[in-house]
Amino acid sequence: MxxxxxxxxxxxxxxxxxxxxxxxxxxxxxxxxxxxxxxxxxxxxxxxxxxxxxxxxxxxxxxxxxxxxxxxxxxxxxxxxxxxxxxxxxxxxxxxxIEGKTLSQILDSSPPMGIADAVNLVLKLLETIQYCHNLGIVHRDIKPDNIIMRRDDIADPVVIDFGISFNESDADGTILTEPWQQLGNRFLALPELQVSSSMQRDPRADITQCCGIWFFAIVGSPPVTLLDHEGRMPHQRPESQKALSKIPSDLLAKVNRIFDRAFGTQIDYRWQSIPELQQALTDCISATENAHNAEQYIAQIQNKVSTSSDYARRQSFKKLAQQLNRELYNMSLTVARELGKGFGTTHNRTYLKSRDFEGLDIDWTHLKFSERHGITNEFLPNDFFPKFTGYATGNELVLLAEVNGEKVELLRTPLNGEPDLTALGERLRLFYLEGARKLIGA
Known part of the structure; x- marks a missing residue:
């Protein structure tokens, strides 16, 4: 030669x-x-x-x-x-x-892909395989080493090595794989590609191998067999479940259902067409995008609320209202103790156990709250039970006390400032003592 x-x-x-x-x-x-x-x-x-x-x-x-x-x-x-x-x-x-690394090389040096990236990869791959099937060509050797990511772009896969492919145009020729030859690869062994199978030219094998690529992209390891020695599918094995557990539960349910069908031992129960599988994969992307959109919506709402001047005003009002309500409650207790035996307090809500001053009922439309804290005596039929009202006006909060239709202003303080609680305490103490004096007729 x-x-x-x-x-x-x-x-x-x-x-x-x-x-x-x-x-x-x-x-x-x-x-x-x-x-x-x-x-x-x-x-x-x-x-x-x-x-x-x-x-x-x-x-x-x-x-x-x-x-x-x-x-x-x-x-x-x-x-x-x-x-x-x-x-x-x-x-x-x-x-x-084709300039770029194979899918194997990319995942050897990086963590597994997220669901959305893996879906986009396989959707592009399925488009190529569908094109082949439409021309009567079945690849039969789809594996990470036979997929080059053009310029390392995971959204641009290129399928190589058609060495064991089947072409319908050669059905009467002399270059077909011998019937005794085993096909497929060690990435995912399929029964229809074994030596004894009469289904070695079935295009559904390509679809299953594409599902194996999706599994590999998400989990980071090959599926190898449809069932292991304990009868577990690839996604049911402990090492796989550890990787899959990072996926949100609602989305994981969809992913598992795709794998449940993809890795069945009987080819007639697996994915039967590429469009059908594409739709299932697209649904996964939609679920991922919805979850992503939900996070975006939350961030947008929180940003809108936190940057709103009206929101800041309401926050200031709420903080002051809770602070003043606590002072009203505490001063009623203080005066009752000073008055001694037989005197106690009464309130429009139960505070004794929870001290729940943050559970204040606020009219947000008018920025207004109302509470009642009073003095009682066990020997008298009536209580001194004033109504306290706080409301915003301009940039101030005004606190009023009302008894028998008569209103008394106890405090006027800036919404964004600290109230003079010492002065308020003195006014409240005299207000309660005056009310108790009238209660007993002194």
Missing amino acids: SKQKSKPWDEKWEIVKPIGGGGQGDTFLVKPKDSTILSQSFVLKKLKNQKDPERRKRMHREVAALSTLDCPGIPRLFESNSDQFDSDVPLYMVGEF
Whole structure:
């Protein structure tokens, strides 16, 4: 075999550097030797085991699939000699170079994605897979290593490696996977892709693998099998539940229902169509956005309330009202104790146990409150039971006491200032003593 024959890609392509490889082939960053071709980078993939007939068929299958596809989510094919798969010529293909890391590489160096990001990733992925299915192509090897995030953008996934794909246009050809060959990958083993299965060409396998990608994006680990040795689905395993527990309960219920259906052992009970799965995933985004909107609404309301001048005025009024109500209560107790045996207090609410001065009833429309605190004597039929009213006027709070229709102003204080409680206490003490004196007829 001549040197040129051993490297047929050398005629048109100059290798810049190796960029990776897998079980199927080695890949290199290359540039065209023809200067008339646009100055851009391409990726060269050459078959690793050139003497293996099955490997040669796989490359031809991949090229056959890519040659029919024109989609942003799939690398464009530029050229290949894979039509010589039944000869001894070294096979290669050259396609669009997608700059970016694989999904595996991204999640290796960062925490799992949030629900919304993971949903957007898989929705874009499903668009690409639906495009393939519409052309009769089933990928059958969807895994994180076969998804490149263009420019590391998680919203721009590109699907690569169609080496074990099935193309309906080849149904009568000679390059189909042999019926004894096991398909799929170690990312998620599916029964329909096993050696004994007659359903190796079922497009629903791709849908299930996309669900596996969603699981991987959220949890950070591969689902591996539909059921483990204890009969648990991927999302039911302890290590998975630890990651999923960070999701709000209402949203988690929707996520779990998607996984419940995605990882069923019977393919007929899994997600049956891409639009159906897309709708379920979109519902998850809606739930996330609603929760996000709720937080935004709360922040907006709190900001509006806290920056409102009217709100500040009401806050000042409430603080003063509670402070004055406490003074009214305390002074009634003080005077009753000073008067001695037989005297006590009476109130319009029960304060003795709770001292609940913050539970004041306030008329917010008029910025006004009313409370009653009085003096009583166990031997007299009547009580001294005045009504105290506080109201805002301008930038002040005025406190009035009313007995038998007669009103007395006890305090006038700025809403934003500290009241003179000493002076108020003196007025209140005399007010209560005067009332008690009249009560006993002294």
